[in-house]
Amino acid sequence: MTDFYNKLSQISEASYNPDVKAWRFRVKIHRVYPLYSSVTNRVMPFYSYVLADEDGCKMEMTVYGDYESFRGFENREGEWVEIFRVGVERSCVGFNATNSRFRLTASRLTQVRMIDPLNNRLFMDFKNxxxxxxxxxxxxxxxxxxxxxxxxxxxxxxxxxxxxxxxxxxxxxxxxxxxxxxxxxxxxxxxxxxxxxxxxxxxxxxxxxxxxxxxxxxxxxxxxxxxxxxxxxxxxxxxxxxxxxxxxxxxxxxxxxxxxxxxxx
Structure with missing residues (x-):
């Protein structure tokens, strides 16, 4: 396996390619929250992750299925992980967790695993x-x-x-x-x-x-x-x-x- 990682901060209009589905990131899980069904008003087995890379850049990732590789990671806030085979798409208009113009999308092929901590930062960006x-x-x-x-x-x-x-x-x-x-x-x-x-x-x-x-x-x-x-x-x-x-x-x-x-x- 290669040691090359993409950076969240490197994703831009110039580098974005919707056909590329195999991005690889080394990030910290900043926040995890469940998604709710607007029809049944129940929690679905889907989660959104707010991730931060070592430069402090944040981006949201949505897991739209009950994928085996992500089971248990909803309780791993504050941990560093490696995520690969993940897609990138433009974020939707409206209230978002981060100010990034892009978001990550996990699929059944996406893999995630724990890695050694890179630093102890919490990536909280306090506004006065x-x-x-x-x-x-x-x-x-x-x-x-x-x-x-x-x-x-x-x-x-x-x-x-x-x-x-x-x-x-x-x-x-x-x-x-x-x-x-x-x-x-x-x-x-x-x-x-x-x-x-x-x-x-x-x-x-x-x-x-x-x-x-x-x-x-x-x-x-x-x-x-x-x-x-x-x-x-x-x-x-x-x-x-x-x-x-x-x-x-x-x-x-x-x-x-x-x-x-x-x-x-």
Whole structure:
């Protein structure tokens, strides 16, 4: 077998050829989420993977069948894999997990196997809270990562069919944004927050959707919301960006200076 690998970042309009079905990549599984049937509203045995190569370039891959070679990999987030005999096609218009113009498509011939880790990067590309309001319409078609300190929460579980956990996060320059966790993630956020004791809590949001609604007489509303099984969150994760954010809060936030902030767990 050859040691040659393609790079996700190398796929462009110039290099793309729909007749080529044997691309080979060495990537980290950044996120895995199930696909739902719009007819039966049930989870199908199909998954979408968000992959990142060693340069940090991200791309989505869809597995449209219950292929034996992929069984068990839906539980392998954070692992490095080699994927070969995989196809490439243009991504569809609409909300996407990444801002790549292309996506990978696995078939029954596609092979995937675990490989040794290349590095410890998580490939989270944090967007500052104050920059979210300036995102273009096109940018809002893709999921984002962000980080902030939780300062207010509101649980809404009266309707079992539509549970919501509403919370607000802010950065170290007093910009803030509303966040809405829905479905199973609403319960997960509530339970996770209850298990964190003392001080203010830093939360890292992973692949959340930016939502915007227009009001005729007021400024438009802007908030972040979970997108099915795609979105995730972490309380006080062990990331360099989180520690830097924590230190900036300690230096600039009067409340945190007085009461402290929850450390790593």
């Amino acid at each position: 809270i104050h920059a979210i309001s300036h995102m273009s319409h096109k940018e809002r078609n893709y999921s984002i990562d962000t980080i902030g300190v939780v300062f207010n929460t509101e649980a809404r579980f009266d309707d079992p069919a539509r549970p919501r956990m509403i919370f607000y996060i802010r950065d170290n320059i007093d910009s803030q944004i509303k966040c809405v966790a829905t479905g199973k993630q609403a319960y997960a956020f509530r339970d996770g927050l209850e298990n964190v004791e003392g001080g203010q809590v830093i939360v890292a949001l992973k692949m959340w959707k930016v939502c915007k609604s227009w009001n005729l007489f007021e400024a438009p509303d802007l908030w972040l919301q979970t997108e099915g099984g795609l979105s995730d969150f972490r309380f006080n994760p062990r990331l360099t960006e989180v520690e830097d954010f924590r230190q900036s809060l300690l230096n600039s936030d009067p409340y945190v200076q007085k009461y402290g902030i929850e450390g790593f767990t």
